[in-house]
Amino acid sequence: MDAPMTTAATPAHVVIDGFLGAARAGELMQFALEHESEFHQSRFYTAEREARVDTSVRDSSHLLELGPLRAAFAASVDVVLARLTSELNVCLPSETKKEIEMVRYGDGGFFKRHADAPPRPDGHDSVRALTLVYYFHALPKRFDGGELRLFSPDAGFADVAPVYDRLVAFPSTALHEVRPTRCASAFADGRFSINCWVRRPREGQSPSPSC
Numbered sequence: 001m002d003a004p005m006t007t008a009a010t011p012a013h014v015v016i017d018g019f020l021g022a023a024r025a026g027e028l029m030q031f032a033l034e035h036e037s038e039f040h041q042s043r044f045y046t047a048e049r050e051a052r053v054d055t056s057v058r059d060s061s062h063l064l065e066l067g068p069l070r071a072a073f074a075a076s077v078d079v080v081l082a083r084l085t086s087e088l089n090v091c092l093p094s095e096t097k098k099e100i101e102m103v104r105y106g107d108g109g110f111f112k113r114h115a116d117a118p119p120r121p122d123g124h125d126s127v128r129a130l131t132l133v134y135y136f137h138a139l140p141k142r143f144d145g146g147e148l149r150l151f152s153p154d155a156g157f158a159d160v161a162p163v164y165d166r167l168v169a170f171p172s173t174a175l176h177e178v179r180p181t182r183c184a185s186a187f188a189d190g191r192f193s194i195n196c197w198v199r200r201p202r203e204g205q206s207p208s209p210s211c
C-alpha cells in the first residue's frame, strides 16, 4: 500500500484506508459506468463566488445525481465524523448538511491550488467546514498520478495518493490541489472519487456548533 508522502510540516489531514470495502467501491464504479453520459465538465468557484468552467484551473467531470448511493455514502461518513472532527479540530453541529458529488479525472486532469471554503461570505447561511474525498477506480488500476497535494501555511505539503477505497479528510479552509492524472482515454480508466463537503452554520447563525 502506498504510504501518504509528507514533508516535515504536515498539514492536518486524516486518511482512512478500506473505508467502504471492495463491494461498495465496486458498486460506485458500476454506477459511474452506467451514468457516463451524465458526467459534466466540472466548474469551480472564483474569488467572487462565481461558478466557472476553466480547464486551465480545473479539468475534471462530475455527476451530482447518485441515486441511493448518496444516502449510503452520507451514512458511512456519519460513522466516522466524530473521529474526524476531533482529530482535525473542526467544529460541527450535531445535524450536518452534506454536499456530495462523484468526480472523474481523465488523462491530463487536475485541479490547481485552491481552498474549498470561500475566503469571504458568499450569501449562504452555512459554509464548508470539512472536506472528505473517497477514491475508487476500475480494477486493475489504469491511471498514474492524481495525488492530492495538501499545503500547510509554511509551504510544507503532504501528497496523498488516490488509493482504492481510501478516504482522506481535511479542513475545507486548507489549500490543496490535484496533481495531473495520466491514463488512457477510456472513461473507465480514469481516477474516480466522491467529494463530500460537510457544512456548518456561518458564525452567528443558529444552530451553533456544539464544541
Ligand SMILES: O=C(O)CCC(=O)C(=O)O
Pocket: 111, 116, 133, 147, 148, 176, 177, 178, 193, 195
Ligand atoms: O480529488 C481530490 O483529491 C480533491 C478534489 C478537490 O479538491 C475538489 O474537488 O475540490
Ligand SMILES: [Fe+2]
Pocket: 114, 115, 116, 176
Ligand atoms: Fe478542493
